[in-house]
Amino acid sequence: MTPAAPPTNDDLAQGKAYTGQGVTVYYDARRCVHVANCVRGLPEVFRPKERPWIQAENAGAQAVAAVVRTCPTGALHYVLDSQEAERPQEPTEVRALPDGPLVLRGNLVLDTPAGQVRDVRAALCRCGQSSNKPYCDGTHSKVGWTSSQE
Known part of the structure; x- marks a missing residue:
């Protein structure tokens, strides 16, 4: 059996988009169960009491991407400018x-x-x-x- 190709940017770009310097964060509220890894990881970016609650311009693209990868639910995803989609962990x-x-x-x-x-x-x-x-x-x-x- 051939493994599935990794997800593309279009696969992961679901939900509301928040753009910063070099990164766009996508948030799908229906999948969020408020684990809050994002808020603890980068409180200057993930600010649930403010609107917009994601302020991706407040940190570097790589730092934002690293914190988004800690979201266990997949409610948060990111796409870095001019790069391919977030790579899946191997092995699953x-x-x-x-x-x-x-x-x-x-x-x-x-x-x-x-x-x-x-x-x-x-x-x-x-x-x-x-x-x-x-x-x-x-x-x-x-x-x-x-x-x-x-």
Whole structure:
């Protein structure tokens, strides 16, 4: 079986765009479960109490890209000017978070109600209650779901 080609810029450029010097950050609010790696990693760029909340011009492109890569859900992506898309992690990693989603990193092809999605990071629902399946939307914590219920 031939592995899928890595995602392209068009695959990853989903959600609202925020442009800075040399980088564009894309934010898909439906996939965000507020882990806040971005806010802790670059508080001068990711400012949830301000509008716009992403101020990509406040840091260098490489620093912004490095923090975006820490987003476990794939709610954040980036495209560097004049470069190819974010590269998938190799080998692909699948990790079940205790009492939370299944976190994937790698060259992903996901079947969703809207069709196939190519991505490099995703947090998938384990509780079965998400309103944004297959993605986690944080409902597990609202309904009291725990890993022991699997």
